[in-house]
Amino acid sequence: MKPKTLLTLALLAYAVLSLACVYIVLPEGLEAPKAAQEGHEQKAWYAYATNVSQTAAGDLRIEITIRNDTGEWSTMRAVENKPAVLTSSGKSTNCETVFVSTGGHRFAPGFQMRGYTTGNKSAPETQLLYVECKGAQAEAGAKLVIDYVSFQGELDDYKPEENKTTGKLELNLDDVVTDLTYPVAQTVEGLILAPGTSITGLSDNVVTLLDAQRGESGFLFTWQNFNPTKFPLKTHIGTPPVIGADGILYGVYETLDIAPIPITPANENMQWETEAPVPQDVSGCYILLSVESKKPRTYLNYVIDISDK
Numbered sequence: 203m204k205p206k207t208l209l210t211l212a213l214l215a216y217a218v219l220s221l222a223c224v225y226i227v228l229p230e231g232l233e234a235p236k237a238a239q240e241g242h243e244q245k246a247w248y249a250y251a252t253n254v255s256q257t258a259a260g261d262l263r264i265e266i267t268i269r270n271d272t273g274e275w276s277t278m279r280a281v282e283n284k285p286a287v288l289t290s291s292g293k294s295t296n297c298e299t300v301f302v303s304t305g306g307h308r309f310a311p312g313f314q315m316r317g318y319t320t321g322n323k324s325a326p327e328t329q330l331l332y333v334e335c336k337g338a339q340a341e342a343g344a345k346l347v348i349d350y351v352s353f354q355g356e357l358d359d360y361k362p363e364e365n366k367t368t369g370k371l372e373l374n375l376d377d378v379v380t381d382l383t384y385p386v387a388q389t390v391e392g393l394i395l396a397p398g399t400s401i402t403g404l405s406d407n408v409v410t411l412l413d414a415q416r417g418e419s420g421f422l423f424t425w426q427n428f429n430p431t432k433f434p435l436k437t438h439i440g441t442p443p444v445i446g447a448d449g450i451l452y453g454v455y456e457t458l459d460i461a462p463i464p465i466t467p468a469n470e471n472m473q474w475e476t477e478a479p480v481p482q483d484v485s486g487c488y489i490l491l492s493v494e495s496k497k498p499r500t501y502l503n504y505v506i507d508i509s510d511k
Contacts, residue, residue, distance in 0.1 A: 246271055247278050247352060249302070249371040250379040252316065254340050262288065262335040264346055264375065266302060267449065269314035269387050272367075275503040276311070278352035279303040281368075286333045290344035290375075297335035302348055302371070305329070306455030307443050308357055308503050310490060312388040316449035319479065323441075323454055326479045344375040357492065359457060359499035384449035385488060394488065394505045401504055403437040403493040406430050407466065411489070412473065414508045420444075420452070420479040421511070423489070427473075429466035436463045436472075438494040438501075444478040444508075447486035453478050458492055458501060487511060 253265040270276055280286070280303065285296035305318030321327040333346060348371040355365050386394075395401075401409045413424040421444060429435050441461045443453030466472035480487060489506040496502070 245273055246367075246369045247276070247350060247371060249348070249373055250382065251346070251373045251375055251377065252379055252382065254375050254378055256339070257334065260337060262297075262338040262340055264333045264335075264340075264373065265316070266331040266333065266371075266373070267314050267316040267379070267382055268302065268304075268331060268371070270309050270311050272352065272354055273311050274354045275308045275356070276352050276354045277304050277306060277308050278350050281349040281351055284349055286335075286346055286348040288335045288338055288340070288344065288346050290339065291341045295335050295338045297333050297338070297346070299332075299334035299336075300348065301329055302331050302333070302350065305443075305451055307451060307453070307490060308492060308501075309451070310385075310390075310393060310488075310503070310505050312390040312393065313385045313445065313488075313505075314382065314387040314449065315385060315445060315451050316382075318451040319443070319454050321454060323479075326452075326454055328450055340375045342376060346373040346375060347371070348373075356495075356503070357458075357501045359459065359501070382449070384447050384486075385445040394507050397506055397508060399506070401491075401493050403439075403495045403502075404498065405435050405437075407435055407437040409437055409439060409493050411491075411506055414489075414511050416482065416511055418482065420477055420481075421487070421508075423476045423478070425474055425476065426471055427463075427466045428471050429468060432468050434465045434467050436465045438463055438499075439476075440492055441476045442478070442489050442491045444480050444487050444489055446480060446484040446488075448484050450484070451490070452480045452484075458494070459499060485509070 248269045248271045250267045280300045285298050288295040317330040319326045320329040408428040410426045415422045438459045440458030445451045464472045486509045491504045492501040
């Protein structure tokens with residue numbers, strides 16, 4: 203047999219054996235990612251049970267923290283009108299009361315939260331994240347599953363539900379976590395900006411946080427827009443929310459171009475103010491800022507560190 207023919211047969215045999223293998227040893231240094239080792243899905247939302255208790259009415263209540271592990275800015279919410287499912291002692295129970303959401307806001311990668319502001323600006327209320335299962339109990343080995351939808355990446359207000367993904371939050375109720383640190387769960391390089399950082403937005407307008415003052419009703423932020431063009435322009439940022447060391451995202455969500463923004467004359471600066479209803483005893487705060495960029499009503503997101511305020 204010719205040497206060329208022998209080489210061809212050898213290569214074919216190697217290919218067949220390679221495809222037949224079902225166990226692969228990773229080269230040294232290429233271990234499985236940490237997220238996979240911990241048993242939760244990569245590039246998805248993750249949830250912790252932080253308290254499991256019975257209400258006065260005899261219902262099971264599971265308090266929850268959610269963490270953005272998608273690697274991108276993302277908003278998420280439990281699927282509407284779909285119950286969470288509790289599995290306990292081999293029995294499945296539909297849990298109709300489900301409050302699991304980012305409150306409509308785009309949320310930073312690597313951050314985690316346990317509640318958000320609802321209601322309206324004149325009467326904001328705090329909505330904690332939790333599920334209640336009527337008349338149920340959590341026996342040893344109980345699990346809770348919540349179906350959710352999320353929307354990743356930059357926000358286009360003309361197509362707010364682009365980049366939609368679906369997933370499941372799966373909680374082992376034996377593993378109640380009580381020592382979480384908010385809001386940063388995992389540091390993402392380059393994500394967090396210092397106050398005063400210039401952020402380039404729509405039509406090269408430059409948005410800057412000039413000042414952050416704390417009062418009885420929350421934060422008062424002073425923003426500046428610099429317009430380097432020959433035409434009057436404005437850049438929307440909405441009313442940016444704030445999250446602190448208590449894990450609550452403060453600020454009622456609204457469409458980002460609703461908040462009034464002054465027009466900046468050509469080659470001039472313009473200043474305006476926004477507020478966030480953060481209680482005085484909440485420390486370690488960060489602004490989650492959306493800046494109109496690339497084209498009208500398309501937004502990129504930034505974190506500004508005001509943890510010293």
